[in-house]
Amino acid sequence: MSKKTTIYDIAKALNITAATVSRALNDNPRISSDTKKLVLETAKKLNYKQNRLALALKSGKSKNVGVVLPIINRNFFSNVIRGVEEELNPMGYNVIICQTHDDEKKEADVIQNLLNAQVDGIIMSIARHTKNTGHFEQVLKKNVPLIFFDRKVDIKGASSVTLDDYRGAYEATQHLIDQGCAKIAHFTVDRSLEIYKNRFEGYKQALLDSDIGFNEKYLLGLESKIEAGKEAAKKLMELADPPNALFSASDLAALGAIQYLKEIGLCIPEDFCVVGFSNEPFTQFMELPISSVDQSPMLMGRTAAKVFLEQIDSDTVKTKKRIVLAPSLKIRKSSSRSNPTL
Amino acid sequence: MSKKTTIYDIAKALNITAATVSRALNDNPRISSDTKKLVLETAKKLNYKQNRLALALKSGKSKNVGVVLPIINRNFFSNVIRGVEEELNPMGYNVIICQTHDDEKKEADVIQNLLNAQVDGIIMSIARHTKNTGHFEQVLKKNVPLIFFDRKVDIKGASSVTLDDYRGAYEATQHLIDQGCAKIAHFTVDRSLEIYKNRFEGYKQALLDSDIGFNEKYLLGLESKIEAGKEAAKKLMELADPPNALFSASDLAALGAIQYLKEIGLCIPEDFCVVGFSNEPFTQFMELPISSVDQSPMLMGRTAAKVFLEQIDSDTVKTKKRIVLAPSLKIRKSSSRSNPTL
DNA sequence: TTGTATGCGTTATCAC
């Protein structure tokens, strides 16, 4: 109800001008410590709060950054947001969240919206089927830092923070080989996305680097769902020469596979080893904890935020960065023959 | 790089005034359809985008709402945000996320910050130990709608959307009684928070309404963690007359209890029934799926957002609302003696 | 050290 107090109110109260008040509030060097003190006092007395909107309009900096991602209520994405928020909030930035639901049109819409809102930067993971990159170029053309995380697209001027999916997959597969598994299957999701393509490539290369070799029949594409994992596992076990290990690019699919394998009486990890990807919380809660590749999503968020801060500081050097984080294989019982205590 | 185009640019291009352009852009009735068409065309040609900041400063409405919560990377909270975002985004609002880490000072800080940013409303769940309500009253004094969800505090002028925790707990306990359990324990977390207090009360009342009665020795306070659940279960089973069922206000603690009970050789649900609270994703993924009370967090978020929209529309009637959502007991194997197929 | 004037991009209130 009470009219918001502005610098004019406090100027009037002190019989000085708004400019002086502004200077006092901003620690401007050329101001007498007397008036400064006076201003600060009455500012507090009048319960003055700076209107960030006015400042934003004036300065052209909104102190907001947009975070755009497919969907927020997934462990990976919400952790990334947490990382971003915790890095940016202390620096005076607010974080605006937008979901694309993996829809390209919606993605373009929210980006346009963020641009209209004058965000100082955009941190995002692209929608699943985005082909057109026009809306990304819009961002860069307006000189707004654009940082991709996890799912990126290669655009000149954009930065990215990703996981070394290739290495994660390679290590997971190598681990399975080390456990004595020679017939290792792979669940892939959507290889038109770099992350899944890289996971596949890492898997394949690990096999090629061993004396096992890559076998097309052990490769299955599916959705990241439990049921899909069950069905795919069924297909695998009905092969003439079924596999004895699985590296799944999806934790949920890995879980589904495990459920099926148990149903048909297999012992894990004795008869069959399984490694998933993402290190979803449930993987460690299971009676049979599932090995998985951790993506350190919070660190990814923090790192993306740091890249943004660098870019915003040095608008002289347009240093687009490509940061690749190291994966971390969490070995648990589902693939641990050598260490039964896990 | 390219200077942002304003209504002045398009005014200049057409040899008219900015006011006219503004009117054309806003479908003002008193404008010739000719100029309107012309304006729209050149607007598109010059790639004009409205600067929401300027509009915000002028109108006093930022079209942003703040969502304040303890921590974002938890299933419950990220789902609430999703609900809020999906309800508000189509109405032209952006959602700003702030975490309090359950710290009262931080909570006061982010709220002040949001107020400075001129948010049009605040949707929040209070920090765990917040006692002082000064920062909430600040919000209301500025006439900014304040809607609590889940964890609320009773303040005149603030709305709230909560779950009927009492009923959820009552139904869970009743369900355990129906399964033939007569000695039902309860894990509570922090009864200084309404939600946990209500869960306890619902549990207690269900017992009192049956011929079982409430027994203090079956009540244990703990943290919402697996280890805590294990330890508490151990304590319970070391009682002279150990219980044969558990209603836990925390899913994680319920999981811990189950792990311990299995360790000592008990069969679930034959020997011991367990129901948790929150319906965390992992509860349904387990080999032994855990019964739990669902809080419909997405609906909670959507509802809170709707309340905000109502409040913003009718600034005439200050109708504070108190909405209580119905819980939904998910019965799974951990408590299902009657239906072994679960 | 302080005051004056101006602009950030829009919309609203006057006039014409």
Add this chain to the structure above:
DNA sequence: GTGATAACGCATACAA
């Protein structure tokens, strides 16, 4: 139907 002008709240270049 359109133009001129003020205002939102703040910061700054320029004067004094």
